[in-house]
Amino acid sequence: MSVKIIVKNAVKKYGDNTVIPNLSVDIKEGEFFTLLGPSGCGKTTLLRMIAGFNSIEGGDIYFNEKRINDLDPAKRNIGMVFQNYAIFPHLTVRDNVAFGLKQKKMDKKTIAEQTDKFMKLMHIDEYADRMPERLSGGQQQRVALARALVIQPDVLLMDEPLSNLDAKLRVEMRTVIKEIQHNVGITTVYVTHDQEEAMAVSDRIAVMNLGEIQQIGSPKTLYQRPANLFVSSFIGRTNIMEGRLKVEGGKTILCLENGYETELTNVREECRMDQNVKVSVRPEEFVINTEGKGIEATIDDSVFLGLNTHYFVTTKGGVKAEIVQESLIDSILPQGMKIHMTVKSEKINVLTEDGSANILTGVLNDKPE
């Protein structure tokens, strides 16, 4: 049975140090939900509050309608997967997986069946009688996952489960995790600081910074319509430029460097006024213009990556920017060359001058008020 998790105005303090000032989030039943944010922003802290290993200094946490603030961690029926695997080194793979079932005092036959089933599912059945120290990191993490899932928990919690693996294994394991989660259909809270990993596995992501949630949404929403400057630069790569908005004859015009102007049709009604703005342009949202129109820039360097070519440029106004172009067959633009570039105005994001909010329409944020 899966549950929905509701966190309401949660507060976490270590002594006088408030790590999470006031955090609310609703996690839907059966979804793969990721907490994403830079190191030290409080992801682990929040996860451990849900698990019951951290005290809660304020607010409430519910599994469905049941308040669990004071419920013993052992009684929350959660499965947990840790960054360092936390496999019991003194038990074989089989005994590790069976540990939770034995703890529930199930009968021997059920234990054996369930253990076998999950070891098969995670492809670790051939190591069943090995001691964990003779397994690779990836295999150990599979054991940890099997051990967490075999007890049929209501919630699966994972804290940076892949960060101790090498890059290739990480990509492989995240597919495994996503598939398993999908098959089992269990509510999952996943913690990572790697935005690419978060995008790859999640149904929805909560972007955190300094103990506060910045935005909650699908990977696509976060990438295309970030709610603020932090989200736009933390998710994917982006270039931030200064700009000015002006309203002329019912049209909203964005003025950028070098007198380059472009019309915006998706600025929110209440924000249509003359003001300074920050503009977030992703590398693929620049277009190199051969007719001398747009922002003027000089090419500093280029990196050819097969499908795409990345150009690193400095604009005439001194802003460093990155551009991605589909690789052309003829040639790569040489260093030192002067170019002009325009932006794809329907794709770029325009933010208030302090970066605290996106002023375009279509910004979705599931963050509860």
Next chain:
Amino acid sequence: MSPTKKRFDIWTVISLAILGLYGLFLLYPLFRLLLESIFKNGAFTLEYFTKFFSNPYYGTTLVHSFALSISATIFALIIGVPLAYFYNMYEIKGRALLQIIIVLCCMSAPFIGAYAWVQLRGNNGVITRLIESLIGHKPPSIYGFRGIVTVLSLQLFPLVHMLVSGALKNVDNSLLEASENMGVSGVKRFFKVVIPLCMPTILAAALLVFMRAFADYGTPLLIGQGYQTFPVIIYNEYFGETGTDHNFAAAVAVIAIVITAIIFLIQKWASNRFEFHMNALHPIEMKKATGLKNVLIQLYTWGVVLLAFMPQVYVMYCSFRATSGKIFVKGFAMTSYQKIARDVPLAVRNTFVIGIIALAMVVLLAVLIAYLVVRRRSKLNDTIDTASMIPYIIPGSVVGIALVIAFNRKPLVLTGTAFIMIVALCIRRIPYTIRSSVAILQQIPITVEEAAISLGCSKLEAFFKATLPMMANGVLSGAILSWVTIITELATGVILYNRNTITLTLSIYTMVSRGSDGPAAAYATILNVLTVISMLIFMKFSKNKDISF
């Protein structure tokens, strides 16, 4: 929206229980000891302290004790640190045997060394006569200050070796290679790199050696010949043949505690300046020294170790000598063993029963306390931590006397029982086991325990099913040393034992004090054999072959 309050759980109960035990068996006795020193027939008085400080005789014993302990500490370091260095850096022939001998050396009851040295180098000793016949006149006497320092240094350097070896195991080989790359090698490297890296441990070893030397009264008693030391007063005033004064003994004990506490604080201050942590990814690789260097290294390591071991070999040899009355005569016989045959079974049984129960209690309590200290930091547990470390700085005889004072009267009469001896052993040994358990626990990620809890374990189950098995190996290698210390403990035992609770070590002591050298030697031999057997059993079952302190 009420903030969750700190949960009251099973560990809180354990904390309170342990604190209760310390309150009853340590703090209360020390409190009684203090009362005893400042009350005379129910009235407050400082006369016992005045007596100590107004009579120059007592002051002199204090000066003597300091002179002895400082000298013995310095010599033990000078011998022990290079020994540890050679032992861990170079291939030594017969390592395993050397290891066992070293443990035997530092575990023999302190007075055995003194006793054997008297036999060997006394006025009429074997070696004294040998030297005399070689050089024509008597060599310098072993008695007095010089003798005590020699015996104590030889007795205590193996301890330094064991502690410093532990530190060297945490030195990463790359540090040594790096210093070599920078042109620091050989002797220079020893002083510039190795010593500073081991400094915290060397200071800890210095404290330990100092405390042992300071508390020892067997050696000065046997070999001092008028060179009176401080602990001897405590013992004489409490258990002497004539003119004992319990209140005065208590006062001297209190002074002893104050002094050792001051020493402890000085050491702590000194070692705080060297605080850092090491963890070797690549432990030091032992090298094979060549040529003259190799010869010298082998000679030094085996030389000093055998020198320290000689008294025990001599004692074992004596146990097989024929005796007539209390005197050894020519030839070999089993008479010494025959004489004690009737009493040995009881002593062996006591040694094992008391020892095993004490060891089990020591390990259990130390592991629990370590857990509380590492994983459950709180005021309550800090108090336990401090209380458990108090015995570290209190001489064994003082612990013994405090227990007698507290428990030889109603409501709780425990003197004369095996129970009180077990309590004393626990109090004495737990500080060491806690330190090593804490170190082990700090290496174990807390997530293992949380994994167990999330799989449905209660907190206590998680500890016993996940954390404890992971600690087992480390705790085991500490336990063997605890075991050896426990079965050879003398300081408290000599105060607390009686006919029914006598152990092997105490039997040796009573025989020596009666002048029955043969039976004493026989007991000592039996004890040594049992110690070696228990170490061999341990080495067979333990994964890592090292005995750690």
